[in-house]
Amino acid sequence: MSEQDVLNPKHMPHNPEKATLEGKNKFIGFWFFLGGESVLFASLFGTYLALNDSTNGGKGSEELFGLELVFIMTMLLLTSSLTSVYAMYHMKNNDFKKMMVWLGITVALGLGFLCFELYEFNHYIHEYEFTMRSSAFGSAFYTLVGFHGGHVVFGLLWFISLMVRNAKRGLNLYNAPKFYIASLYWHFIDVVWVFIFTVVYLMGVL
């Protein structure tokens, strides 16, 4: 396959993300990376669970967390997961426009999530003076949830730069794998959030 075929393929195959060796490498490699990421988040979850009672006399999770916000955030992120599935659906159908639209929605939902998270942190810090330095619990909370938030930020930047870069030239065999693994990343962020809202928030207020 020549460079020309990769950038301007005559036909798009039905799995464009895995049509080239490079694409296949990316696809496999990214899945492996997610295996490593699981250990990363497990270490953070473990640390959080070990320290979630260590409030050092300060406020604990029952007093801090409210569920309304978390519920909205969860809905936003879950929905964004579905919209990115739609985007990939259209990618496979070689419908670039629709893919971009759905990706746009995904990004918007992700941004919404992020705003709520920032609001939440800000609220804890200013209303309750609950910070990273308050107690071991505070350190663990902000680190776990913040790491996830950091992933959201990175995922959004990734989506946006892919969209901007490829807005003019459409889908090809070179960028299809990139879109595909970015969406895998996004799903993984959602996977982590499912455990965060369960373990941190729901179990926290119980």
Next chain:
Amino acid sequence: MTDKVSETSQQFDYEKQKRKEEMKQQVITFALMIVFTLISFAMVLAELDRLFVIPVILVLAAVQVGFQLYYFMHMSHKGHELPALMFYGGVFAAFLTILALVVLVWW
């Protein structure tokens, strides 16, 4: 480099149809995920017994994650054997890590 560019449009239409079916499934999956989430939140708000609620919401979370992996991330498709193996390898190490940090840190 494997070259599968030349596919007939017939094949393409067939694939397209198949994907459409699949997309329907994924929407159902999504609906289930929302339902699970609602159940979890509701159970916590209902202030049922801790010992009952915690295992249930953990199981619901695990099932949701399974949906994400198998439907949204297509792990059920073929060609995902090695990704699944390595991912579960990570999950195994992750599980041991959490177990240890929860059980062994304070005594």
Next chain:
Amino acid sequence: MKDWMGKIRTLSIFSFLVMVLTACGKNNLTALVPKGYGAEQSFNVIIISILVMIVVFIVVMAIYIYVVLKFRRKKGQENQIPKQTEGNKTLEVVWTVIPILLLIIIAVPTIASTYDLADEGEKEDSINVNVKGMQFWWNFEYANEEVQTSQELYIPVDQKVYLNMLSGDVIHAFWVPSISGKMDVSPENENTMYIEAFEEGVYWGKCTEFCGDSHSLMDFKIVVVSQEEYDQWIEGLKNTDPEYTAQSASAQEGQQLFNNNCISCHAIDASATNPVIAPNLADFGNRAMIAGVEHYSKEALVDWILNPGEIKPGNGMMEAPYLTDNAINEEDAEKIADFLMELKATDKPVESVEIFREEEGQGN
């Protein structure tokens, strides 16, 4: 002439003994001559595992030497191609199953003794000592007796003593190789272990968790005494007096200096209510060593008072105001030393401490 021969003979016997002993290390320090319950338990497992290992090693080496000698390429065989064997199922099974069996031989006593050494069944009815490790010294509080001491822990022979250990700063570990294996002393979790010594004597204890500059000098002693001596000693500690007045003239001056410069950190009575900032000096006059590592003498003590940082780099006393302000000269230090060496819970040290002092004094 004959006398001379006899001397040589005893000398050579003696030096042979010394050699055997040094092969196992210093008598009251080595883990190879267990003198306590924990050390003995560990030692048994060590012996069992060494025996297993000897068997393994002999087998491996026998095959190894055979193949290397037998199958070395000889002149003229350069182009000979050996048979390309794929493997052998029976052999694979053999060298999987036999090691498993050997490991079971080690694992069973390991598990038994691990549980045995963690047993806290007799904790309530035994002597309990709250051990506190600090950079770079040890505090021992007798929980049932409401007294505390530092650096040298007295325990009665043949009795289980439970140690409840907590650190005041970083992680340390408590190890008295001749008497028992080690356990960490951590800042957030209290660890409990028991020790039981079989023979009276003074035993070396070492800190075995890396804890900073003077980690290698954070030594302590366990003084194993008879029940009677133990009771006397505890009684003596209880009677130590914060208002003690020194006897000799120089010591009286020393006490004055001590009160001006040292008392804010060091206590001279053993009451358990004294805050644990620096070693308690109630029984200082009976110590086996100074600062855990210097042999017991006035010179050494003076040296310590004037230059604690040279003896134990990084220790807390280096920041004492009297040092930073240069408030004390050598003469003053001598007076303080006189005073400190007067502080005793019992009239004189137990016999083994005296022997210990003598031996360590010779060493230097």
Next chain:
Amino acid sequence: MSTLVATNKKSFGATLWDYLTTVDHKKIAIMYLIAGGFFFLVGGLEALAIRWQLVQPMNDFVSAGFYNELITMHGTTMIFLAAMPLIFAFMNAVVPLQIGARDVAFPFLNSLGFWLFLFGGIMLNVGWFTGGAADAGWTAYAPLSTTSPGEGVDYYVLGLQISGAGTLMGGINFLVTIVNMRAPGMTYMRMPLFTWTAFVASALILFAFPALTVGLFLMMFDRLFGSGFFEANMGGNAVIWQHLFWIFGHPEVYILALPAFGVFSEIISTFSKKRLFGYTAMVFATVLIGFLGFMVWAHHMFTVGMGPAANSIFAVATMAIAVPTGIKIFNWLFTLWGGSIEINTPMLWALGFIPTFTLGGMTGVMVAAASADYQFHDTYFVVAHFHYVIVGGVVFALLAGLHYWWPKMFGTILDDKLGKITFWFFFIGFHLTFFIQHFLGLMGMPRRYWTYLENQGLDLGNLVSTIGAFLMGVGTIFLLINIVKTTMKNEKVGGDPWDARTLEWAIPSPPPFYNFKQLPLVRGLDPLWVEKTEGRKGMTPAEPIGDIHMPNNSFLPFVISVGLFIAGFGFIYQKNDLSWLTLVFIGMGIALGAMLTRSVKDDIGYHIHKEDLQKEAEES
């Protein structure tokens, strides 16, 4: 597009630029070799200083504080900056060739991994020059590490973080390379053992390093941003660090050991002229060791106070690893059995390895017995154990591999006589140094002791140990002489100087930058040997000559690494003065900017044309 035959000698500047931007796994291998070798000498020098301090009781060759820096940096340097990169050197040099690939899966990431490692390594060592290196042991137990004054531990944290990221990339790269890039016919069960061990080790990297990453983050937050993970006063718990460290740390020792086993499997089979005995069992044992390696980490924490149940479980799990390792030892012995054993330098290292590693493994099982470990733990017995396995296993393997693959990497061959001299000095010195440490430990000498008192019966043992260490130093100097001599002489050897068995020997030494002109058709285990026994000279190609796709060089990996390096300083010094945060922004800006450039600039590589390849074939 590019000239295939390097006609003229390139200028120094051009060569330098070539190496700074290369994505060729063979050149990256050479860079790993040089950097890892350099750090080995640094770590060795630190070891010699340690031993010199301990030559007699109450010695004051170095101060207590400096000694602590020495041991910390010795351990850290040797493990992260010497052993790991040297293993990566061989994995890079050999794995793609062994599986018949033209390249690795992610050439760009491969280069990024190297530069991150190098800058991380430099960062770690910067502490020496700015008021003290890390001094809390290579294990950096909190709270000693979190309360250690100065910036030493910060350099440790950030240096390891940066180089750890590089290692993780390397690991993923090798996994995907081995999964996706094997030549036709190279099934999993035909892969050479070195490739298999590289595969499993890479998987261990993937699952183990994230725990370290998190641990280092937590430590960084505690030290630099006032969080309280390990701070008892804030409700924190220092044992969390120990778990995270060892969840990483124990797999790490197998990350080192498995490729070492792979090296020996290749060498023993080649120089016995026999196929590896029990290949399937060897593969199985490799995977099993990797798997079990994740379930034993707490054997480093028997004295932490986890309770008898946890101690027993971890003790038994640990002992279980002796079984697959034993399978390996016996399979090596039976590979030798009936062979035609040629004893040259690489083989000498392999033969020295078997008894040495067995001893080290046996003491490993002894320390795994929890109740016995109450005596062994944190004494010189443990120091002896791990130097037996690490030096006797890993370093021996690296030196063996160096002599074995040198011809492939450089096209010249190291002098055998000097190689044997190196071996004997190093081998004898090694056993002198470390055998006696078993007894020192049991006689009451804890590790990480700056000094020991007089009259404790420890003098003789320490003296012997120090003498041994210097003999190892002499051996190392002979190795250096050998390298210089061989390079100066520059006598070229052919593609297959050892009459070997695996694919890397089927192509010229050093290999052309595209490795295989035509991908080889693999028809069995030991593919080259298969062809040789059927009377052919080389491999049968699996494809006609065609265009070869190659990746473009790139300077971005270097730039990204420099950016992170700069940001590292900002993070460290902002704790003293917030204006240092500008460095964080500059550094991160450079790094992220370079990453963005990478992602928006199309980089599809180029092709070597069929005609050029044919022309080249005619010329030679």
